[in-house]
Amino acid sequence: MDQVSRFYSGPGKLVAAIGSALEAAGLDRTALRPADLAPVDEFHIRGRAATLEIIEALDITADSQVVDLGSGLGGPARTLAELTGCSITGIDLTPEFCEVATALSAWTGLADRTRFRVGDATDTGLPDAAADAALTVHVGMNIADKHALYAEAFRLLRPGGRFVVYDVLQGEGGDVHYPVPWAADASTSFLATPQDMRTLLAAAGLDVVSEVDSSAESLAWFQEMRDRIHRDGPPPVTFAAFLGDAFAQMATNQVANLAEGRIRTAMFVCARPH
Numbered sequence: 001m002d003q004v005s006r007f008y009s010g011p012g013k014l015v016a017a018i019g020s021a022l023e024a025a026g027l028d029r030t031a032l033r034p035a036d037l038a039p040v041d042e043f044h045i046r047g048r049a050a051t052l053e054i055i056e057a058l059d060i061t062a063d064s065q066v067v068d069l070g071s072g073l074g075g076p077a078r079t080l081a082e083l084t085g086c087s088i089t090g091i092d093l094t095p096e097f098c099e100v101a102t103a104l105s106a107w108t109g110l111a112d113r114t115r116f117r118v119g120d121a122t123d124t125g126l127p128d129a130a131a132d133a134a135l136t137v138h139v140g141m142n143i144a145d146k147h148a149l150y151a152e153a154f155r156l157l158r159p160g161g162r163f164v165v166y167d168v169l170q171g172e173g174g175d176v177h178y179p180v181p182w183a184a185d186a187s188t189s190f191l192a193t194p195q196d197m198r199t200l201l202a203a204a205g206l207d208v209v210s211e212v213d214s215s216a217e218s219l220a221w222f223q224e225m226r227d228r229i230h231r232d233g234p235p236p237v238t239f240a241a242f243l244g245d246a247f248a249q250m251a252t253n254q255v256a257n258l259a260e261g262r263i264r265t266a267m268f269v270c271a272r273p274h
């Protein structure tokens, strides 16, 4: 697990680096909206658009208590809190990401409805059946014991509560080209196939309400990002802030991984039965 957390930790001082980059681009740190941060804090394929789909699927209100397992820099949590008014707790293994997530919530005026704690998504220490909804976005790829991850989601949810998993899965096209944005090599990459996911989610006691494969849209998203950067230059701050120069190679590999069917992206909407 240390190896996973080390992979995501950048060269340090990430809060300051993001703040300076935003200021240099003329963005006022005290008047930021979550969408302004999406190129750096929605750290998953299809970015904010995918988070909007998750919100639709979660069926939450301003009274809902939500848990985000593997919350990263907190983009999905802030988007949920901003658009639904819910309160959300994010758990993440990487201390630096929790520190950044907390700072970005303060900058966007969402500190009262989002909180971030360092922890393991397979054993959060949060209370039983207290969450109205839960999500995990591009995290399972780093977790070998996925039964523990989905069993933890089941434990946290109240009966009837929804759980959305949006993850990168193993495709039928062969081994992944590394590095990728979740791993430098195969030693910290544990991809499930779509069939593995159905089996794992059912074994954790969850009902799968729907399953949507978005691999074609994911490929288009990477290609559009590449074209946009080529045309307009990069946004003020991107995943390269913590992934470093390797991010360019990772993005190239992801285009090949998707085009060759080595990876897939899919969203599973689940519910804890009553």
Ligand SMILES: C[S@@+](CC[C@H](N)C(=O)[O-])C[C@H]1O[C@@H](n2cnc3c(N)ncnc32)[C@H](O)[C@@H]1O
Pocket: 004, 005, 008, 041, 042, 043, 044, 069, 070, 071, 072, 073, 074, 075, 076, 091, 092, 093, 094, 097, 119, 120, 121, 122, 136, 137, 138, 139, 142, 143, 181, 182
């Ligand atoms: C690709 S990022 C996705 C972050 C966030 N969900 C998002 O979509 O913006 C993967 C995140 O999973 C976290 N992670 C990996 N293994 C974890 C574990 N066992 N428990 C909690 N977080 C974990 C990493 O620290 C990282 O922040």
